[in-house]
Amino acid sequence: MGSNEQDGVCYAQPKDLAGRLAIARDFVRRFDYDLPFVVDTLDDTALKGYSAWPERLYVIGADGRVAYKGGLGPFRFDPDELAAWLRAQ
Numbered sequence: 444m445g446s447n448e449q450d451g452v453c454y455a456q457p458k459d460l461a462g463r464l465a466i467a468r469d470f471v472r473r474f475d476y477d478l479p480f481v482v483d484t485l486d487d488t489a490l491k492g493y494s495a496w497p498e499r500l501y502v503i504g505a506d507g508r509v510a511y512k513g514g515l516g517p518f519r520f521d522p523d524e525l526a527a528w529l530r531a532q
Contacts, residue, residue, distance in 0.1 A: 460485055484492045 447453050452473070457461030457463045460482070467482045483489040490496055501509055502525070511528050514521060 455484075503528070 450468075454466050463482050463485070467480055469477060471480055480487070493499065493501060493517065494519060495501075498520050500511070500513035500520070500522065502511035504510035511525065513519070513525055
């Protein structure tokens with residue numbers, strides 16, 4: 444994507460978990476991301492379990508269960524819906 448290239452956030456596909464972690468750490472550092480961050484395994488266990496491809500928003504409750512499941516992107520990907528849900532909590 445052009446905007447990713449302009450922002451310098453294009454990476455080669457990682458070959459191991461250390462590579463995925465390095466990309467995640469770079470993201471957290473670059474964007475001062477202060478929320479908990481989870482990195483999937485190389486066999487994409489979370490991606491498959493949550494049907495998250497190409498994009499989907501989830502909120503996991505303190506009990507470890509899914510509290511909110513957004514629509515599958517790109518057409519039903521709705522950050523505003525999630526924001527409204529969060530405000531209502």
